[in-house]
Amino acid sequence: MKKYVVMLVLLLSPVLAAEELFMVRSQLSFPEAMTVLQQAIRENGYQVSRVQRIDIGLTRSGYKTDKYRVVFFGKLQEIRKISDQYPELVAYLPLKIAIFAENDETILLSSSFKHLRPFYSSADLLASFAQWETDIRRILERVRIEE
Amino acid sequence: MLIHIPVVLGVVVATLVSQTALAEAANGALLYQRNCAVCHGIKGDGGVGIPLNLKDFLAVASDNYLRATLREGRPGRVMPAFPGLSSDQVSAIIGHLRSWSDTEGPTYPAETLNGQPERGKTLFASHCAACHGDGGQGGVGTGVTFSRPRDAPVEAPALDNPGFQASVSDAMLKATLLRGREGTPMPSIGTLGLEERDADDLVTYLRQLNTATKPEQAAAGLEPVIQFESSYDLEQTLENLKQAVVGRNFRVIREQYFEQGLAAAGEENPRRIMLYFCNFAFLDEALAIDPRVGLFLPCRITLVETENGVQVMSINPKNLSQLFNNQALDKACQQMHDLYEEIMEEATL
Numbered sequence: 001m002k003k004y005v006v007m008l009v010l011l012l013s014p015v016l017a018a019e020e021l022f023m024v025r026s027q028l029s030f031p032e033a034m035t036v037l038q039q040a041i042r043e044n045g046y047q048v049s050r051v052q053r054i055d056i057g058l059t060r061s062g063y064k065t066d067k068y069r070v071v072f073f074g075k076l077q078e079i080r081k082i083s084d085q086y087p088e089l090v091a092y093l094p095l096k097i098a099i100f101a102e103n104d105e106t107i108l109l110s111s112s113f114k115h116l117r118p119f120y121s122s123a124d125l126l127a128s129f130a131q132w133e134t135d136i137r138r139i140l141e142r143v144r145i146e147e
Numbered sequence: 148m149l150i151h152i153p154v155v156l157g158v159v160v161a162t163l164v165s166q167t168a169l170a171e172a173a174n175g176a177l178l179y180q181r182n183c184a185v186c187h188g189i190k191g192d193g194g195v196g197i198p199l200n201l202k203d204f205l206a207v208a209s210d211n212y213l214r215a216t217l218r219e220g221r222p223g224r225v226m227p228a229f230p231g232l233s234s235d236q237v238s239a240i241i242g243h244l245r246s247w248s249d250t251e252g253p254t255y256p257a258e259t260l261n262g263q264p265e266r267g268k269t270l271f272a273s274h275c276a277a278c279h280g281d282g283g284q285g286g287v288g289t290g291v292t293f294s295r296p297r298d299a300p301v302e303a304p305a306l307d308n309p310g311f312q313a314s315v316s317d318a319m320l321k322a323t324l325l326r327g328r329e330g331t332p333m334p335s336i337g338t339l340g341l342e343e344r345d346a347d348d349l350v351t352y353l354r355q356l357n358t359a360t361k362p363e364q365a366a367a368g369l370e371p372v373i374q375f376e377s378s379y380d381l382e383q384t385l386e387n388l389k390q391a392v393v394g395r396n397f398r399v400i401r402e403q404y405f406e407q408g409l410a411a412a413g414e415e416n417p418r419r420i421m422l423y424f425c426n427f428a429f430l431d432e433a434l435a436i437d438p439r440v441g442l443f444l445p446c447r448i449t450l451v452e453t454e455n456g457v458q459v460m461s462i463n464p465k466n467l468s469q470l471f472n473n474q475a476l477d478k479a480c481q482q483m484h485d486l487y488e489e490i491m492e493e494a495t496l
Contacts, residue, residue: 058431065434
């Protein structure tokens with residue numbers, strides 16, 4: 001039953017289309033969008049493991065940039081299980097969403113797992129890819145529609 | 148009962164999708180928000196994509212040009228093709244773009260202009276190449292950027308792009324040259340002392356640009372992970388990696404357990420370690436090429452100890468790059484791929 005519900009959500013998700021990159025524009029300012037993003041990640045059952053402040057390193061090195069962060073997140077048991085079975089996938093884990101300011105709006109970006117699918121045939125793993133894609137879309141859409 | 152669930156859901160989905168499609172076809176604003184606004188801005192001011200709400204752009208862009216652009220995209224220049232949009236949906240989006248202007252879209256004759264291409268080439272080199280590149284390959288970077296300083300407020304489009312060439316007519320090119328585009332560095336050629344005959348020569352030359360060199364697509368099927376087996380134990384491999392990273396002008400910015408931040412402190416698996424590193428000059432260049440490179444960041448190599456030994460691995464930037472439709476980014480990813488390999492090879496052999 002669960003997989004059909006996931007299919008339904010995927011088909012009707014507002015962050016729709018056969019995208020390879022999931023990208024949304026939020027009309028929230030960067031700090032507000034960042035707050036909503038972290039809330040949305042938690043609401044979907046994930047834990048934020050780290051926020052990498054790309055802009056800080058750049059500006060400390062003398063380069064100019066607006067706010068730019070990468071938010072890492074995951075579910076411990078799921079990540080342990082998958083990295084035990086497929087150690088090479090740790091390179092793509094935890095999951096991540098890049099978030100950067102564009103004037104007084106904010107762009108958020110993540111990727112599908114389309115580029116990984118051809119290399120794996122396990123139904124469980126492919127289901128995890130699909131679930132992550134659904135959850136990431138939902139998280140991004142939550143930030144996009146927030147006013 | 149469960150046997151029928153797919154059927155029932157299929158019917159529900161089909162109904163909802165068809166109703167949604169019908170509603171969307173009539174709602175260009177909604178379609179624009181879903182498909183275009185993330186790059187071109189909610190009001191068409193631009194962003195990762197070029198601005199679409201410029202008066203001069205809307206005055207010279209024909210519906211046929213906009214329609215073909217949505218269909219063809221710009222291979223290797225970020226703008227994707229939208230083959231999934233119906234004809235009605237494309238028309239609705241174009242209708243929404245037209246709502247930003249009080250003039251109707253022009254129509255152009257399909258005729259080919261017969262100027263003098265050699266003369267056009269000379270004119271192009273004198274007046275256009277500084278922004279559009281010697282071969283019309285366009286400027287470096289994406290449409291507009293609001294997040295970083297740069298020289299050009301709007302990046303010059305690639306005139307040799309096969310998607311552009313397939314979308315634009317000779318007459319539209321000429322109209323653009325004669326009118327210019329206020330709000331961008333593109334002047335009317337009249338302000339440069341050129342005349343209509345010069346526009347014909349330029350257009351004829353532009354039609355001869357080498358569009359046969361289609362952008363290299365990052366090869367699908369590339370392994371998603373770069374992986375090496377270490378000849379050393381975990382601790383020594385980590386030290387070797389740090390030395391190899393620093394030796395290539397990268398700075399180690401962080402070393403942490405793979406599960407840090409997810410597992411309670413002290414309960415992380417200590418035999419899985421992530422090493423983050425950065426070369427900020429390289430990062431700055433990469434962000435100038437494409438602000439979406441956050442998905443590659445920060446540079447990272449992960450060490451995993453298994454019963455078979457120590458594996459070191461990273462994402463394969465060449466594999467990930469295929470999602471971005473950006474030829475310039477493909478080149479940077481090739482460079483990063485080679486660096487990852489060099490670092491891991493040095494640290495493990």
